Amino acid sequence: TVLVVDFGAQYAQLIARRVREARVYSEIVPSTMPVAEMLARKPAAIILSGGPSSVYAEGAPGIDRSLFEAGVPVFGMCYGFQLMATTLGGTVDNTGAREYGSTSLAVSRPGSTLFEGTPAEQTVWMSHGDACSAAPAGFTVTAATELVPVAAFENDERRLYGVQHHPEVMHSTYGQQVLEHFLYRGAGIEPSWTTGSVIEEQVAEIRARVGSSRAICGLSGGVDSAVAAALVQKAIGSQLTCVYVDHGLMRKGETEQVEKDFVAATGVQLKVVDAQERFLAALAGVSDPEQKRKIIGREFIRVFEQAQAEIVAEAPGDHPVEFLVQGTLYPDVVESGGGTGTANIKSHHNVGGLPDDLEFQLVEPLRKLFKDEVRMVGAELGLPDEIVHRQPFPGPGLGIRIVGEVTRERLDLLREADAIAREELTAAGLDREIWQCPVVLLADVRSVGVQGDGRTYGHPIVLRPVSSEDAMTADWSRLPYDTLARISTRITNEVAEVNRVTLDITSKPPGTIEWE
């Protein structure tokens, strides 16, 4: 394991992912963890992440010197680099000369472990105020920028390395290579970690834990719950029952996809609960987005609990249902560990996100994985592409894509428009380029149009294609006009009641991705 010490910026997760892309297993630990505890985990190497602060700022996080004396290879990046410099006796000047963004780095390659085989001039991503002007004794300086005389240093004997830039960021052209050079050459680690090894490890662990007991899993049709269920199914077969709540707010073909494709690929035991009437009745007359979200969340839990009670009742006495499978991912685990409160923008409701008072032990086989790794595991488990590469879809479904009251007619209309947009985006080969494209019905708005010889008074549809890396921020996707034109023509021709198609060109912030 490579430990990534998190100094509080958003970089640690990205570094951990890049290390895994290099096929080396990595985990994130907080910088407040005592060095002895880090070393007790017997890490193959330690990476010090960037951070928000200057090493001279009041309360700036530090690191105990003993970290560098344990014989464990260490790689410092940005803040981590400056921390290494000051801790080991180098000089970091509080110059106030800020370098931010793409910067040209001049590297001297002979004898460099990090930069060998990369160009003498390369573009890197910088983000710092202070600058290192003298490396610690015994270190070789291997890179500089116009403003920073010491932008990288290396000590092969002690296996300590540092760079001022952010190699984990896409804009650092040779970043991944530099990182791999540290891992493979500097630290001497063999790249051997694969998602295949996760499957084996998890299957064995789940079997041992569940024994002859039984488990249930809420399926939403999303990637995470599908992969978690498939993995548990591989481990315990018919001891697992999946529950899929059809709330009638799904897109066209989605329930069928779960019923047919997922079951075909996994052989899982599936209980589909048709709760459409119940959800529609509960949503009748409600237009307020937060209220809709709360109602959908509440009803979902009720239906799930009822299904669960039925499954338990069917279970023979000596095989109780003791486990609940959830598709929790590594970023959720990391984030809930270091939680400072954030404002409640929307009550996110995860289908499958169940209340704490359900009396189960949790099985979370994806706890150590990032989203892209979950997709790889899904593919290895034989799940179809449509499930593995599914774009995000909110738990409350189309219920929060109808601005206004949710009715069956409106849902049917939106389902048609959404299916057309998805079909055309897929046909244009744009699925992997965009993050997702909500299609929204402005049910309370009408506008005048003309179709055939007559006047129409219909509803507008909004297309909301966005590109994003993590949904925290997003930009509107610059889709080709031709594709937009086809979507617009088809929707207005094929969906009665819709006489206008509009494009949402707002980034997030200020707009959120969904309209409600």
Ligand code: XMP
């Ligand atoms: P917003 O609208 O907050 O959406 O910018 C960010 C991402 O989250 C998805 N989303 C949800 N996902 N339950 C979910 O599982 C929810 O209640 C929910 N609301 C929004 C949204 O589709 C986007 O990918």
